[in-house]
Amino acid sequence: MAFENLTKRLQDAMGKLRRKGKVSENDVKEMMREIRLALLEADVALPVVKEFTKAVRERAVGVEVLENLNPAQQIVKIVDEELTKTLGGETVGLNKSEKIPTIIMMSGLQGAGKTTFAGKLANKLIKEENARPLLIAADVYRPAAIDQLKTLGKQLDVPVFDMGTDTSPVEIVRNGLLLAREKKNDYVLIDTAGRLHIDETLMNELKDIKALANPDEILLVVDAMTGQDAVNVAASFNEALGITGVIITKLDGDTRGGAALSIRQVTGAPIKFTGTGEKLTDLEVFHPDRMSGRILGMGDMLTLIEKAQQDFDEKKAEEMAQKMRENTFDFNDFMEQLDQMNNMGPIEDLLKMIPGMSSMPGIDQVKVDPKDMARKRAMVLSMTPEERENPELLNPSRRRRIAAGSGNSVVEVNKMIKNFNEAKKMMSLMSKGEMNKIPGMDQL
Ligand code: GDP
Numbered sequence: 001m002a003f004e005n006l007t008k009r010l011q012d013a014m015g016k017l018r019r020k021g022k023v024s025e026n027d028v029k030e031m032m033r034e035i036r037l038a039l040l041e042a043d044v045a046l047p048v049v050k051e052f053t054k055a056v057r058e059r060a061v062g063v064e065v066l067e068n069l070n071p072a073q074q075i076v077k078i079v080d081e082e083l084t085k086t087l088g089g090e091t092v093g094l095n096k097s098e099k100i101p102t103i104i105m106m107s108g109l110q111g112a113g114k115t116t117f118a119g120k121l122a123n124k125l126i127k128e129e130n131a132r133p134l135l136i137a138a139d140v141y142r143p144a145a146i147d148q149l150k151t152l153g154k155q156l157d158v159p160v161f162d163m164g165t166d167t168s169p170v171e172i173v174r175n176g177l178l179l180a181r182e183k184k185n186d187y188v189l190i191d192t193a194g195r196l197h198i199d200e201t202l203m204n205e206l207k208d209i210k211a212l213a214n215p216d217e218i219l220l221v222v223d224a225m226t227g228q229d230a231v232n233v234a235a236s237f238n239e240a241l242g243i244t245g246v247i248i249t250k251l252d253g254d255t256r257g258g259a260a261l262s263i264r265q266v267t268g269a270p271i272k273f274t275g276t277g278e279k280l281t282d283l284e285v286f287h288p289d290r291m292s293g294r295i296l297g298m299g300d301m302l303t304l305i306e307k308a309q310q311d312f313d314e315k316k317a318e319e320m321a322q323k324m325r326e327n328t329f330d331f332n333d334f335m336e337q338l339d340q341m342n343n344m345g346p347i348e349d350l351l352k353m354i355p356g357m358s359s360m361p362g363i364d365q366v367k368v369d370p371k372d373m374a375r376k377r378a379m380v381l382s383m384t385p386e387e388r389e390n391p392e393l394l395n396p397s398r399r400r401r402i403a404a405g406s407g408n409s410v411v412e413v414n415k416m417i418k419n420f421n422e423a424k425k426m427m428s429l430m431s432k433g434e435m436n437k438i439p440g441m442d443q444l
Contacts, residue, residue: 002224003257007297009038014079017072028060031075043227043258048086048265055082080292086261087288092270095244097216100186101134103177105213107206107237108221110194113249113275115145117221118189119152120275120283125187126156133187136176137162138169138209141193149191155280159183169193170208177213190215198233203240210241219272221247222259230259231266238267249275252282252349257295327428331388334420335380338373378406379416391420 013034017023032053039049059078096102104121106114118135125131135153137160139145146162153160161176173190180188192209195202210218220243222230237243246267248260251274264271271286323329380388382405387393394402394417396410403410 002251002253002255002260003042003295004254006038006042006257007295009041010035010079010295011297013038014072014076017075020071023060023071023075025061028057028075032057032060035079039258039261042256042261045228045231045258045262045266048262051265052082052086055085076296076298080289080296080298083261083292083295084289086265087291088264088270088286089288090270091285091287091289092245092272093285094272095217100184101177101180101188102186102217103188103190103213103215104217104219105190105192105206105209105215106219106221107192107241107243108194109198109223109233110142110196112194112221112223113247114194114221115139115148115152115191116278117219117247117249117273117275117283118149118191119156120280121273122152122156122158122187122189123280124283126158129186131186132184133158133189134176134180134183134185135160136173136188136190138172138176138190139193140165140167140169140172145191145193152280159185169205170212173209173213188213198236203236206241217245218243219245219247220267220269221249222263224248224250224255224257224259224274225253227256227258231262234259234263234267238269243267243269245269245272247271247273247275248286252276260291261295327424329424329427331380331383331391331420335377335388338377338380375406375408375412376416379403379408379413382406391417 013031017027017031020027035056036049036053039052040046044052056079059082060075094102094104106118108114122131122133122135125133135149135158137146137149139149143165146165150160150162152158161172161179163172163175169192176190177188190209190213192206193202218241220234220237220241222234224230226233234243234246246263246269248263248271251257251260260271260274263269271288274284274286276282276284323333379402382402383394383398387398387402399413399417400410402408403413406413
């Protein structure tokens with residue numbers, strides 16, 4: 001998960017003030033030195049670090065115990081507010097045109113995630129607005145890019161306009177727009193070519209497309225993993241094209257996160273979305289305040305709730321709750337839950353969105369091994385339908401068969417069944433509101 005190290009360093013820096021009744025100038029100086037180092041180490045651009053630390057320092061000196069907040073809490077509040085400001089302050093949505101189609105042009109280096117993002121955005125617009133987008137494949141240098149877009153189009157049932165690789169991108173866009181107007185598509189998403197590095201020809205081509213299409217949105221797609229370089233790339237694209245928004249992709253990776261923190265300040269263009277995985281649904285609206293909370297380890301409950309709403313089928317959730325109440329939760333339900341958990345992404349990332357969790361001792365050790373999930377799945381798949389519905393049928397000989405069938409040892413099968421039974425018992429108690437009967441609960 002991005003920002004892991006930064007979060008820890010910032011928390012350490014601010015945590016030192018925790019027991020102080022009053023914060024001296026020296027305390028603030030010391031803390032700011034650590035925050036500055038932490039940001040630089042996370043690859044945040046130097047001018048951005050300077051501006052940020054100056055703003056925090058000015059507000060933090062002389063902080064005293066006020067109302068309900070102790071000095072450390074007040075400093076966290078100041079850092080949070082300034083970080084939110086650095087990230088852009090307000091959430092900014094897509095620019096939309098008054099009349100159709102709204103034209104959105106993607107730009108960015110090769111491999112940044114433009115094509116993937118075009119697919120994700122189309123998916124979002126269809127789901128949320130019942131939109132009818134048209135995708136235009138204007139990357140004529142990589143035939144694979146056109147195929148990739150076509151595959152996405154098929155998956156989403158969205159038309160993809162292309163003219164192969166022998167026509168100029170401007171010509172393709174011109175024809176694509178004509179088609180969109182004729183078919184009354186409400187959005188046009190133009191996927192453009194990228195290069196490995198900024199070059200003159202590429203920039204001129206993008207400028208020509210811009211001049212022709214007059215897009216409502218020129219989005220720059222930036223790979224968060226590229227660190228400091230992302231900022232230079234963003235500045236060049238902005239200079240040439242005047243970008244209207246930024247998409248930061250691959251925030252699911254182990255990135256230090258500096259790009260996300262610098263780009264708004266450097267380009268002046270708002271970050272609109274972040275990419276958090278390779279799947280079409282791995283797209284998040286960028287909210288500066290929530291991102292700041294996440295970076296500071298204060299969690300992001302709102303995004304967690306939205307994710308749950310997006311990924312969970314409400315009807316199924318209600319069915320599941322009913323089963324828990326009636327204690328009829330079986331291995332079919334268990335497998336469905338495993339699949340839903342898989343859809344939501346790594347559990348350890350989700351846990352960190354819960355306020356306070358990221359600073360819990362041992363949270364870094366929480367890792368749900370995808371292999372372990374796959375193993376459990378294989379065991380359930382090796383059961384007969386009757387066994388899945390009636391776990392009490394699972395006698396030793398059946399367990400031996402399941403072990404052999406799924407390539408596991410009997411010990412592992414026994415352990416999985418034991419876990420299942422414990423979880424089932426706990427869910428039943430919880431759903432009946434008898435939390436106090438859960439072992440250990442009375443000691444919390
Ligand atoms: P393009 O050259 O800019 O069009 O980049 P692509 O859309 O082809 O993406 C390049 C690679 O990055 C592909 O393997 C994508 O699956 C991957 N990718 C794109 N966005 C994300 C993201 O948010 N997270 C992760 N982990 N991978 C991504």
